[in-house]
Structure formats: C-alpha cells, structure tokens
Amino acid sequence: MMFHMADKKNDDTVMEAQKTIYDRMLYRIMVMAALLVLCVAGFLVSVRVGSLKISIGEVISAIFIENEGVNHQIIWNVRLPRTIVAALVGMCLALSGAILQGIMRNPLADPSIIGVSSGAGVAAITIMIVLSDLYYLITPFAFLGALAATVLIYFLAWKDGIKPMRMILAGVAVSSFLGAWISTLMIFYPEKVQGVIGFMVGGLIARTWKHVDILWPYAVVGFILVNLFAKRLNILMLGDEIAVSLGLRVERTRMIFIAISSLLAASAVSVAGLLGFVGLIVPHITRMLIGSDYRYLFPASALMGAALLMICDIIARMLMDPVEIPVGIIMAMLGAPFFLYLLRGGLQHGVKSQ
Amino acid sequence: MALKVSKVTLDYGGKPVVEEIDFHVEKGDMVTIIGANGSGKSTILKALCRNLIPQNGIVYLDGKSIHKTDTRELAKKLAVLPQSPRVPDDFTVRDLISYGRFPHLGWTGRLQKNDFAVVDWAIEVTKMGALQHRVVSTLSGGERQRAWIAMALAQQPEFLLLDEPTTFLDICYQFEVLELIKKLNMELNLTIVMVLHDLNQAARYSNHLIALKDGKVYRKGTPREVITKTVLEDVFHIKVKIFNDHEHHCPYFIPVSSSLADKFEATENVGREHCV
Incomplete structure (x- = not known):
C-alpha cells in the first residue's frame, strides 16, 4: 500500500513535470508565432504605405501576379527591396547585439554603443570617400574594421566579464578615436560630406536590390552560424570556470562569436550606415519575452529585429510625410531613453552570480 | 589512476x-x-x-x-564546481544539469536517449526530482549547490x-x-x-x-x-x-x-x- 502510494505520487510529479515542459514549449512557440505575425504585418504595411496609396490586396497581386503597371513598378523596384533591407539590417543588428551581450556578459553591449559599428563605419567611410572605385569592397573592409574594434574593446575592458562602466568607457574612447578619423576625412574631402552624413545617421532611403544583394549572404550565414553555436553561448553564460570544466574551448568560442557578431554588424553598417540601438533594444525585449536560452533567443531576436526596423522605417516615412526622416533618428529617439533606463535599473535582468 | x-x-x-x-x-x-x-x-x-x-x-x-x-x-x-558559479535568471534545474552532458555530445550538441538517462540518474542521486523544473535562481543555497553537483555528475x-x-x-x-x-x-x-x-x-x-x-x-x-x-x-x-x-x-x-x-x-x- 505504501509503495503504491509512493508510486502514485511519483506518477503525479512526472505528469506535472511533463505538463511544465509542454507549457514552456507551447509558450515559446506562441511567442515565436506572434513575432512572425508581427514581421509579416510589418512587411505588408511597409510595402503598402507611401505617397501612392495601394491596398493590401493590390500589394499581394503586385508582388506575386502582375508583371507590369505602376503598382508593380513602385512595389517591386522601390518598396519591396527597401523593406527587405530593413528586415535584414534589423535582424543582423539584433543578432549582433544578442551575441555581444552574451560574450561580454553585459546587458549594455550593443554594436553602436561599444564602437563596433564605428569600426565598421570608419572602414566603410574611408572607402566611400578616398577609394570610391572600390565600392564593392565596403562590406569586407567594414567587417575588418568591426572585428578590430571588437577585439580592441574586449582586451581593453575584459576581466572576468566586462563591467558596464569599463565597457562604456572603452567604447567611448574607441568611438571618439574613430570619430576623429571620420572628421578628418570629412575636412579633407568636403565635396563628399553630403553622402557621409546620411551614412552616419543611418537610414534606408533609396535602398534597392543592389543593397539586398550585398546584405543577404552575410545575414543568412550569420543566422545559421549563431543558431548552430547557440548552446555553446549558453554554456559560456555559466561562467568561464564551468565552461572550461565542461570541456568548452572558452577563448576560441568567444573569438568565433566575436567574428560572427562583427560580420553581422559590418554587413548591416555597410548597407544602412551607423544605425544605433537596434542591437541593444531588441535582445532585451526578446529576452523578457522568451528567456535567456540562446537556442530560442537567437531566432526570436532575429524576428523581433526585422519587425522593429520595418515598423520604425514606416514611422520614419510617415511621420513628416512627404519629407522622410532617416530611420536612425527614430531609433535614437527610442534607444537613448531605453539605454538610460537600463543604466538606471534594468541591469537586474541578465546573468546573476550565486 | x-x-x-x-x-x-x-x-x-x-x-x-x-x-x-x-x-x-x-x-x-x-x-x-x-x-x-x-x-x-x-x-x-x-x-x-x-x-x-x-x-x-x-x-x-x-x-x-x-x-x-x-x-x-x-x-x-574531471568535473569542477567553482566557488560561486553564475547562472542566467531563467535556466531551470534540468536545463542546467543537462549541460553536464556537453563533453559527451556530438558536434550538434543534441542529447541522445542515453544522455537523458544519465541526466535522470544525476537528478535521482542528488534528489532533485521534485525541483527539476524549477528555475535555478528561485532555489535555496543548498538546493542550488545540489543542482550544480548534479550537473557535475552528469559529466560522469x-x-x-x-x-x-x-x-x-x-x-x-x-x-x-x-x-x-x-x-x-x-x-x-x-x-x-x-x-x-x-x-x-x-x-x-x-x-x-x-x-x-x-x-x-x-x-x-x-x-x-x-x-x-x-x-x-x-x-x-x-x-x-x-x-x-x-x-x-x-x-x-x-x-x-x-x-x-x-x-x-x-x-x-x-x-x-x-x-x-
């Protein structure tokens, strides 16, 4: 009788446990589905909205059925590539930020704040101004610039995780150094300043299929790589000592992630300029929704990043219609207060030590 | 040895x-x-x-x-338990323990049937059964230490x-x-x-x-x-x-x-x- 009761109790716990696993799984699937819906909605609205009013039905027929006509021209050649660029840039920056927050164990890490984007930007601007014939090399050079900046900050600020203050100071130092470089270039080549200013604010004005082509290979490779290595980043979150004990090659793993993060940030920067705060806001909100397990955080952040940037781009186009505000300004208006909120109190979220 | x-x-x-x-x-x-x-x-x-x-x-x-x-x-x-290991706020005990299998896993990092059996065994030895779906950060100090020991055990x-x-x-x-x-x-x-x-x-x-x-x-x-x-x-x-x-x-x-x-x-x- 005793045994029987014990068994029954055990069965109950097992059933309870399975229910918990099931509930968590269901919840995650629902969050992912909701983000996907948000993405699709953002995509459709972004393609629909503009100075020429086109209904959703006409949008869909213009994309999938028609081959000519004004609607088709506007949607296929103007709005569609721009929307895809927005989605890919948002995804790249969000993933890059999610990686940086993980490997630096720091909720304030974001490619634009700590100077990774500036590293990419300096390289890109140098090419744009000085070596404009080598336009096709912008992305690889931006990648090298971003990588150099990340490694520099990592070594300047690392000591068993990067303390927020030290990282921000290192980021400020690196950014001002790189900013001086950009200013120097702008003074020596005043005739090219106009293009550079748009680049420095970050925007999606007049982005076309050419930009989509630059961006998508990096975005796809980056997305696949982060999801392959997600479990390793989870282990890295348990601290270096545990990670070593579990047989993870800690330094090598961290370097791989730094490289992926730089690649993602660089490809976004070389297409959309120095667009800030996406990599800060998106991983945070996503973490609140789906938790800090990177196996779910990466895909969810990618969806959230794409959705956020498409929506912000819609706002940028609509707010002062017919004049267009660069989407970088919208992001800064959202991002700066969010950054201050994190600095003041939101830091409790994230990794805790026992 | x-x-x-x-x-x-x-x-x-x-x-x-x-x-x-x-x-x-x-x-x-x-x-x-x-x-x-x-x-x-x-x-x-x-x-x-x-x-x-x-x-x-x-x-x-x-x-x-x-x-x-x-x-x-x-x-x-060889498994190691450092003095104050850290864990993200929302990892469950079972998540944590299953990371102990990492050195035994293939390149993809997927747990096989045998790995689940080892995780269950580690949970049983450390009597973490009733707590395995709790979030680690909500455990008491002693329970948390048992969870970490269970993770080390899962390394076999x-x-x-x-x-x-x-x-x-x-x-x-x-x-x-x-x-x-x-x-x-x-x-x-x-x-x-x-x-x-x-x-x-x-x-x-x-x-x-x-x-x-x-x-x-x-x-x-x-x-x-x-x-x-x-x-x-x-x-x-x-x-x-x-x-x-x-x-x-x-x-x-x-x-x-x-x-x-x-x-x-x-x-x-x-x-x-x-x-x-």
Whole structure:
C-alpha cells in the first residue's frame, strides 16, 4: 500500500513535470508565432504605405501576379527591396547585439554603443570617400574594421566579464578615436560630406536590390552560424570556470562569436550606415519575452529585429510625410531613453552570480 | 589512476603564490585542502581545474599532463564546481544539469536517449526530482549547490573538484551538501578533492587532509595526523583543545585562543585587529 502510494505520487510529479515542459514549449512557440505575425504585418504595411496609396490586396497581386503597371513598378523596384533591407539590417543588428551581450556578459553591449559599428563605419567611410572605385569592397573592409574594434574593446575592458562602466568607457574612447578619423576625412574631402552624413545617421532611403544583394549572404550565414553555436553561448553564460570544466574551448568560442557578431554588424553598417540601438533594444525585449536560452533567443531576436526596423522605417516615412526622416533618428529617439533606463535599473535582468 | 601534482609553481599577478608543490590523490580518495587565507589553497585548485597554467611543474591525471590533454576528453574524467558559479535568471534545474552532458555530445550538441538517462540518474542521486523544473535562481543555497553537483555528475567524471562548496550556505545546508559529497565518494567511488574553510567539517568528512602554509604543503595525512595542536598552531595560529569523535572516528577541536595573542600582549596590544 505504501509503495503504491509512493508510486502514485511519483506518477503525479512526472505528469506535472511533463505538463511544465509542454507549457514552456507551447509558450515559446506562441511567442515565436506572434513575432512572425508581427514581421509579416510589418512587411505588408511597409510595402503598402507611401505617397501612392495601394491596398493590401493590390500589394499581394503586385508582388506575386502582375508583371507590369505602376503598382508593380513602385512595389517591386522601390518598396519591396527597401523593406527587405530593413528586415535584414534589423535582424543582423539584433543578432549582433544578442551575441555581444552574451560574450561580454553585459546587458549594455550593443554594436553602436561599444564602437563596433564605428569600426565598421570608419572602414566603410574611408572607402566611400578616398577609394570610391572600390565600392564593392565596403562590406569586407567594414567587417575588418568591426572585428578590430571588437577585439580592441574586449582586451581593453575584459576581466572576468566586462563591467558596464569599463565597457562604456572603452567604447567611448574607441568611438571618439574613430570619430576623429571620420572628421578628418570629412575636412579633407568636403565635396563628399553630403553622402557621409546620411551614412552616419543611418537610414534606408533609396535602398534597392543592389543593397539586398550585398546584405543577404552575410545575414543568412550569420543566422545559421549563431543558431548552430547557440548552446555553446549558453554554456559560456555559466561562467568561464564551468565552461572550461565542461570541456568548452572558452577563448576560441568567444573569438568565433566575436567574428560572427562583427560580420553581422559590418554587413548591416555597410548597407544602412551607423544605425544605433537596434542591437541593444531588441535582445532585451526578446529576452523578457522568451528567456535567456540562446537556442530560442537567437531566432526570436532575429524576428523581433526585422519587425522593429520595418515598423520604425514606416514611422520614419510617415511621420513628416512627404519629407522622410532617416530611420536612425527614430531609433535614437527610442534607444537613448531605453539605454538610460537600463543604466538606471534594468541591469537586474541578465546573468546573476550565486 | 591518480591525480598527481609535481613540482608545481603558480604565480598570481607576478608573485609566486604556490612554490614547487608536490602531492598526489589516489583514485577513490576524499581529500580536503586546508590552510589560512592566502596560503594558496584556492590557487592550487584552480591549477587542477586548468583555469591557471603553472609557471613550472606539471599536473598529471592518469600519467598525462592535464594542460596538454584535449579539454573535452578531460571533461569526461574531471568535473569542477567553482566557488560561486553564475547562472542566467531563467535556466531551470534540468536545463542546467543537462549541460553536464556537453563533453559527451556530438558536434550538434543534441542529447541522445542515453544522455537523458544519465541526466535522470544525476537528478535521482542528488534528489532533485521534485525541483527539476524549477528555475535555478528561485532555489535555496543548498538546493542550488545540489543542482550544480548534479550537473557535475552528469559529466560522469572520475574526479570531482570543489572550491569551498559550503561557504555561502546555512549550517544545515553545509552538512547536507557534505553528506551528499561523501555519499558520492562512497557509493560511486568518485574521487573528491575540495577546499574547505571549516576544519572540523574537513576532519569529519575527508580521508586525507593537505595543510598548506605559505604556498607549500606543510603536512599531509589522515585527519588524525593533521588535526593536531602543533599543526593548527603553526598553520592557523590558534591554540586548540582536541577531542575524539568516537562515533565518526575522527578528531575534532575547540579553538581556545589565538596563538598570536601572547605576542600582542608582549607588544602592548599593538595590532590586535589582525586576529579578529
């Protein structure tokens, strides 16, 4: 009788446990589905909205059925590539930020704040101004610039995780150094300043299929790589000592992630300029929704990043219609207060030590 | 089959903390390293966990240098529990324990049927069954320590190294954790090397003690050989009364006074704060 009761109790716990696993799984699937819906909605609205009013039905027929006509021209050649660029840039920056927050164990890490984007930007601007014939090399050079900046900050600020203050100071130092470089270039080549200013604010004005082509290979490779290595980043979150004990090659793993993060940030920067705060806001909100397990955080952040940037781009186009505000300004208006909120109190979220 | 430390010298920020230290741990043994603050006990444990690379000397596991063995292969034999490991706010106990399988997994990192069985076994041994779906950050200190031990067990190691596993715990959890470690040593023949602060607990639960003083092994032996008036006075600067715990067949002591106190009185109490 005793045994029987014990068994029954055990069965109950097992059933309870399975229910918990099931509930968590269901919840995650629902969050992912909701983000996907948000993405699709953002995509459709972004393609629909503009100075020429086109209904959703006409949008869909213009994309999938028609081959000519004004609607088709506007949607296929103007709005569609721009929307895809927005989605890919948002995804790249969000993933890059999610990686940086993980490997630096720091909720304030974001490619634009700590100077990774500036590293990419300096390289890109140098090419744009000085070596404009080598336009096709912008992305690889931006990648090298971003990588150099990340490694520099990592070594300047690392000591068993990067303390927020030290990282921000290192980021400020690196950014001002790189900013001086950009200013120097702008003074020596005043005739090219106009293009550079748009680049420095970050925007999606007049982005076309050419930009989509630059961006998508990096975005796809980056997305696949982060999801392959997600479990390793989870282990890295348990601290270096545990990670070593579990047989993870800690330094090598961290370097791989730094490289992926730089690649993602660089490809976004070389297409959309120095667009800030996406990599800060998106991983945070996503973490609140789906938790800090990177196996779910990466895909969810990618969806959230794409959705956020498409929506912000819609706002940028609509707010002062017919004049267009660069989407970088919208992001800064959202991002700066969010950054201050994190600095003041939101830091409790994230990794805790026992 | 043993862990052997051979002429190991360790620097910490340029100055040597441990100098030419030698000792070995037999398979199945339960060894505690004791010593005053700054004696190098945590430093030597860090070298055993391969978090510090010795300036000189070699740490051998089964005859092979641990700093030259593939780290993943080593992780199947040697598990480490650091002093205050961190965990993201929302990882569940079961998530955490399943990471112990990492060294055994393939490149994709997917758990197979056998891995789930090992995780279940580790949960059962540490009695974490009822807590396995709780979030780690909501557990008590003792439960959390059991979860970490379960993760180490999921590695199926032969050696378990623990750096002060009881330090941040209430006293009842301290004994709970030590009882669990002893059980793992006795029933699974898991070799234990740990650092403990409480000397009576060290004497009660270990087969051998290694007393460090100024980065050197001062005395190594059974608790009866190490917990003596002279050793405690030399290593810890305390005067003690030693008794015998007949039930557990180990010595225990009551500290009577600081042996530095005499010197202080001689110098008119100058610097008494040192022994507080």
